[in-house]
Amino acid sequence: MNAEFDHLLPNSRIGQANLGVPTGGPPPRILIVDDSPTIRSSLKSDLREMGAIVAEAKDGSEGLRMVESMDFDLVITDVEMPQMDGFSLCRQLKSHPTKHSIPVVILSSRENEEDIEFAFKVGASNYITKSNARTHIRARVKEILDRRSLLNGRTVLVVDDSPSIRNMIDKALTKAGFQVLLAQNGRQALELLSRQVPDMILSDLHMPELDGLGLCKIVHGEKNFCQIPFIIMSSDGDRAKMRQLLEYGASAYLVKPFNIDQLVVTAERFLSDHFTRVLNERKHLESERQMLISGISSLILALEARDVYTSGHSESVARLVVAIAREMSLEESRIERVKMAGKLHDLGKIGIRDAVLLKPGPLTDEEWQIIKLHPSIGAEILTPIQSLSDIIPAIRSHHERIDGKGYPEGLKGEQIHLYARMVAVADTYDALTADRPYRKGFPRPKALEIIEAAKGTQLCPECVESFLRALEKFPGV
Numbered sequence: 001m002n003a004e005f006d007h008l009l010p011n012s013r014i015g016q017a018n019l020g021v022p023t024g025g026p027p028p029r030i031l032i033v034d035d036s037p038t039i040r041s042s043l044k045s046d047l048r049e050m051g052a053i054v055a056e057a058k059d060g061s062e063g064l065r066m067v068e069s070m071d072f073d074l075v076i077t078d079v080e081m082p083q084m085d086g087f088s089l090c091r092q093l094k095s096h097p098t099k100h101s102i103p104v105v106i107l108s109s110r111e112n113e114e115d116i117e118f119a120f121k122v123g124a125s126n127y128i129t130k131s132n133a134r135t136h137i138r139a140r141v142k143e144i145l146d147r148r149s150l151l152n153g154r155t156v157l158v159v160d161d162s163p164s165i166r167n168m169i170d171k172a173l174t175k176a177g178f179q180v181l182l183a184q185n186g187r188q189a190l191e192l193l194s195r196q197v198p199d200m201i202l203s204d205l206h207m208p209e210l211d212g213l214g215l216c217k218i219v220h221g222e223k224n225f226c227q228i229p230f231i232i233m234s235s236d237g238d239r240a241k242m243r244q245l246l247e248y249g250a251s252a253y254l255v256k257p258f259n260i261d262q263l264v265v266t267a268e269r270f271l272s273d274h275f276t277r278v279l280n281e282r283k284h285l286e287s288e289r290q291m292l293i294s295g296i297s298s299l300i301l302a303l304e305a306r307d308v309y310t311s312g313h314s315e316s317v318a319r320l321v322v323a324i325a326r327e328m329s330l331e332e333s334r335i336e337r338v339k340m341a342g343k344l345h346d347l348g349k350i351g352i353r354d355a356v357l358l359k360p361g362p363l364t365d366e367e368w369q370i371i372k373l374h375p376s377i378g379a380e381i382l383t384p385i386q387s388l389s390d391i392i393p394a395i396r397s398h399h400e401r402i403d404g405k406g407y408p409e410g411l412k413g414e415q416i417h418l419y420a421r422m423v424a425v426a427d428t429y430d431a432l433t434a435d436r437p438y439r440k441g442f443p444r445p446k447a448l449e450i451i452e453a454a455k456g457t458q459l460c461p462e463c464v465e466s467f468l469r470a471l472e473k474f475p476g477v
């Protein structure tokens with residue numbers, strides 16, 4: 001993240017997912033340009049709630065200076081301001097050599113058609129009236145940022161034997177934020193494809209060596225390329241040929257001469273549709289993953305129902321390990337994973353028979369050996385689930401010790417996955433404070449004393465320190 005934004009970090013990261021920002025991606029950076037401190041402040045709090053990092057400028061010229069010195073994903077600007085108005089700011093940004101692709105939203109108190117038309121003429125992506133801002137701004141911002149994150153930096157392969165057409169399309173697409181690959185004919189395009197897979201192909205029809213029809217046929221017959229949207233550009237309006245191209249898998253047919261803006265819009269539309277489909281597939285996979293996880297959570301509940309004394313242990317460990325993770329400043333996406341590891345850490349106990357797991361008194365050596373299998377059993381149960389692969393080390397190693405005397409592998413120090421070291425602290429604390437059939441739980445001060453004493457031998461010192469700090473800050477955790 002840009003260092004200049006550090007002081008602008010939102011207090012809360014809640015809601016970042018609502019923006020549709022790709023998982024794990026950085027929060028969007030938005031610049032608000034308005035001479036009214038009240039409007040800036042109200043917009044800022046709305047956008048921060050969505051997880052955005054927000055900066056402010058009080059007029060167009062300050063806005064322009066800030067855009068030139070920092071990276072922004074979106075600019076929202078008022079129209080009437082001293083120094084430089086919003087239309088001039090938008091016009092200057094759109095003709096800026098490096099900042100022209102930043103979308104601009106005009107936010108105005110005026111609602112006349114001339115202004116709206118003028119806003120789009122100077123290159124604004126959207127026009128919102130201030131009276132509608134509170135109800136519409138979130139949806140519009142989300143839409144624009146989704147589109148930007150979907151399309152920005154996508155690669156388009158342009159295949160045409162005319163240098164002037166290649167040059168014109170190259171310029172227009174580059175300006176719209178695409179990466180452009182150029183080929184003079186189908187044969188050259190195939191050579192390029194063997195090195196780099198573009199997100200879309202724009203091809204002329206009539207070319208020497210290998211024409212657009214031949215290229216389209218080959219591309220759509222290859223399993224690595226058949227999903228790439230393929231748009232044909234030609235002055236040939238022959239319907240039979242168009243039909244044949246569509247049969248070969250072409251997505252669209254643009255008849256030359258076409259307006260270059262029309263070509264850019266077509267490219268954007270096809271890529272948007274394409275990536276929306278990919279995004280939907282991803283969402284579908286995510287919902288399947290969630291179903292799987294709720295199935296596993298039911299298993300945990302079933303496990304805990306066997307033993308009334310461990311009921312709620314997994315939830316407590318998950319809650320405590322989140323507190324440790326936050327104190328260690330882990331990213332929000334990693335905190336979610338640690339929480340999952342906390343919930344699932346004892347899953348393997350499902351494979352331990354009742355006579356051993358539920359035995360009220362002390363265990364024999366042989367029974368201990370059986371109990372010690374639960375981390376490996378848990379890891380084995382989860383191994384086939386690809387989406388949980390990052391937390392399996394936490395399940396397998398949550399009984400390892402920093403001094404190497406733990407189980408199942410006797411790992412030492414940082415050989416033990418960080419998530420496992422964190423879970424170990426939370427697990428130990430919850431076990432110490434929970435009541436057992438053969439003993440009452442320790443009071444908090446005594447449990448903390450034991451945890452402190454285990455620092456550096458059984459438990460990771462950094463995780464223990466973070467845990468103690470988290471408890472001090474939030475005693476009710």
Ligand SMILES: [Fe+2]
Binds near residue numbers: 345346374398399
């Ligand atoms: Fe355990």
